[in-house]
Amino acid sequence: MKIVIDAYGGDNAPRAVIEGTALALNEWNDMEFILTGREAEIRAELERAGIADSDRIEIVNADSVITCEEQPTVAIKQKKDSSLVIALNIMAEKKADCFISGGSTGAVLTGATLIVRRIPGVKRPALAPVIPTADAPFLLIDCGANADCKPEYLQQFAIMGSAYMQGVMGVESPRVGLVNNGAEESKGSELAKAAHALLKETNVNFKGNCEGRDIFSGDFDVVVTDGFTGNIILKEAEGFSSALFKIMKRELTSSFITKIGAAIAKPAFKSVKKIMDYKEYGGAPLLGINGGIIKAHGSSDSKAFLSAIRQARKYVLGGVTEKIASGIAQIEAQ
Amino acid sequence: MKIVIDAYGGDNAPRAVIEGTALALNEWNDMEFILTGREAEIRAELERAGIADSDRIEIVNADSVITCEEQPTVAIKQKKDSSLVIALNIMAEKKADCFISGGSTGAVLTGATLIVRRIPGVKRPALAPVIPTADAPFLLIDCGANADCKPEYLQQFAIMGSAYMQGVMGVESPRVGLVNNGAEESKGSELAKAAHALLKETNVNFKGNCEGRDIFSGDFDVVVTDGFTGNIILKEAEGFSSALFKIMKRELTSSFITKIGAAIAKPAFKSVKKIMDYKEYGGAPLLGINGGIIKAHGSSDSKAFLSAIRQARKYVLGGVTEKIASGIAQIEAQ
Incomplete structure (x- = not known):
């Protein structure tokens, strides 16, 4: 299994990325990594992390970095030599199974859609974090990729979210x-009413509003909505x-x-x-892209990058992309 | 000042309504009340609450009650003898300054719109509770009356919400x-972008997104959105x-x-x-109606009804209806 990581994505990059990769190298011996970014600096960090001689790490040089301040569409088109674009090209060429970046959310969304492209039939990719509750966690889809949605997008989100919760989180029949x-x-709303009607006819475990x-x-495993909401x-x-917590x-005190x-209960x-x-x-x-795309938090530390790598691993082993493709093909055929 | 109260609105009606009225009678001696509902039962409750001989209470008999299970539009049209419809008619006839009900939200919305009617120029009335934060409370408008909105509705909500926060909550220049x-x-979203453009041109203290x-x-006094969101x-x-709290x-423990x-900090x-x-x-x-309409919580106890009466009092004294009317007339004239 090969994971490509934008080594310059995130507030603590490249150090936290490389430390996270070191932790992952140690935890799983069947995983290989491609790191994109400034080669000399990455080499120095690998040295520092004590993994300079690993044959499971490959570096692909990238001279520039896309920042969160840049306009995503412009940056993706102009900065061909950025760590993000080069990593996404590696995904597009099928040289890696999953991609991770802690960089600009907008640039990851735009770049993945333009460069790696969507699974055939997918209308809109969607951002779908898993969120804890007092009981079971749930996946919230869409979380901001598409502010304005059509009922069919929401129908696809339900399929995509269910595939993820099955493949990555091991939920047999995710409640939507x-x-x-x-x-x-x-x-x-008009959108919700039309989506409700569609979801009733869709091959997911739809539990209603x-x-x-x-x-x-904790009553739902997949919570479907438009990206604005x-x-x-x-x-x-x-x-x-x-x-x-402030109150x-x-x-x-x-x-x-x-x-x-309070001191005792701290x-x-x-x-x-x-x-x-x-x-x-x-x-x-980011679900719906033809390959695994994980947007790590901008503030990720090495442990958070390790979590993202674990998630990428489960994404690949769980066959999420394939599950989404077959679910979408099923509604397309109807 | 005269307040009309649907004595049969709410889970604890009529007892909690009448106990709340008794508290209010005691607190303010310039307020009069009209109670609608089954006269004999109301009389018995007034007796029980020790306010049977007050000359500041009038009872208007109403034989039926609209429940939360009934379809609002149908119930409002058919149950002309209900405590809700009779109370709203009293408002429409300008025999009271403000109305309170703890009954069905849908029936109050529909009834107020059909019977009391909107302030001229108001496109949609909106439900707007005041919500606490760690610091100052804020008004959330709309909260469910209009699932689908147009940008102009949101513009009007900003005006209506500002008028309420000024008149009732005493906020001089409410931050929207x-x-x-x-x-x-x-x-x-398309809606939010268009509303943003309109709000920039509106005579409210618009602070942006x-x-x-x-x-x-606590950074905003009026939070404007569509009723779905x-x-x-x-x-x-x-x-x-x-x-x-569950976690x-x-x-x-x-x-x-x-x-x-935990025991010490309880x-x-x-x-x-x-x-x-x-x-x-x-x-x-419910803002935008030609007169004060307060929807009390269904589960209100006597203290909550007292709070609603206090709110009705401030609504009237603060001239909220008049403030909304002049704000709306101002944008209509543009």
Whole structure:
């Protein structure tokens, strides 16, 4: 299995990328890596990480880096020598099974779509992070790749998300929910109503509408929505938990007694934060592309890159691309 | 000041409604109330609450009740003798300044729109609860009345929400944010981009896009979005905090030591829940109707009805309907 990694993607690149790769080399001996970026610097980092002589690492030189400030379409077209474009070209040439980058989300989306291209029949690729709850985690699709969607996109998202949850997370028959502002079938926006009708006819385990209060209930494995709503859902959880912890901190430090209680309970609070931290599940896959594309968090450290590599491994072993292709072919044939 | 209350709206009606009215009678001596519903039962409850001889309470008999299970449009048209329809007719006849009901949200929306009608120029009335954060609370508009919106609706929501935050919450120059999946002006759905352009030209204190993570930041007083997204935002907060408290409870009871800490810190947890409980702010106003319409929570107890009455009082004293009318007339004239 070969994974291509944009060694210059992310706030802590290339060091964290290479340290993560070192951890992965140690954990799995059937994996090979291609790192793209400035060769001399990468060599120095490999040396530092103690893996300079590994025959499972290949470096492909790339002189430039695409930053988060650049306009994605322009950057992808102009910076042919960037670590991102060169890594995506390796995917397009089928020289690697999965791709990882912690770089600009927009550039990864645009680049993967233009260079690696979509699975035949896929209308729109979608960004689909796995998010923890008190019980089972769920996949939220789409999370920002497509602000405006058509009902058929949402139908495909359900297929794509189900394939991922089966292949990577080992969920046998993922329960699919459609985000909607009401539980009843008759409720919702025009988009949600039309998508509901389509999903009922689709070969996925469709459980009906998922109201806002059900998203984090653990009752669904795949939560389907347009990229606008999905982005709001994801970021609201982040902002809301910050607000809640802020209030909690204020209340818990309001008196001597509660301060003592808080100090004793501190390890439990840390676990709560850790449980709700979706970085634990690696990065967000971009589903619908003809090959595995994992967008790691920009702030990823070496452990987070290791998680992303683990995720890439499962993506390949789980045959996610093939599962999506066959699911899409099935609705195309109808 | 005269408030008309649907005495049969809500899970705990009529008792909680009448107990809330009794509290209000005691708190303000310039307020009068009209209660609609089964006269004999209301009389018995007034007796029980010790306010049977108040000359500031009038009962208007209504023989039937619209339930949450009924289809709103059908129920409003057929049940002319319901406590809800009779109360709304009193508003339409300008015999009261503000209306309160804890009954079916759909029936209140439909009934208010059909019977009391919109302020001239208002395209769509919107449901707009005030929601707490760690700092200042904000108004979320629309929260479910209009699943599909046009940019002009969102422009009007900004005006309506600003009028409410000024009149009821005393915010001098409410900071308006537009829910969007990106901070930059160029980002977002077609709806959000068009609304952004309109809001820049509108006489409100528009602060730009509000990402999901900013909603609960306290940086905005009025958060504008379509009713689909607003409904998801509101209910996600509810579901997410349940999930978080569930995890926290599990972690805090995982060992003897954390159990002790949790027991000591318990009052602080209660305060957190109370702070995040949006029932504290009364009900959700339906803005854009030609008169004050307050939708109290279905589960309201007497204290929640008192809050709703306080809110109705501020709505009238703050001249919210008049403020909305003049704001809408201003954009109509452009």
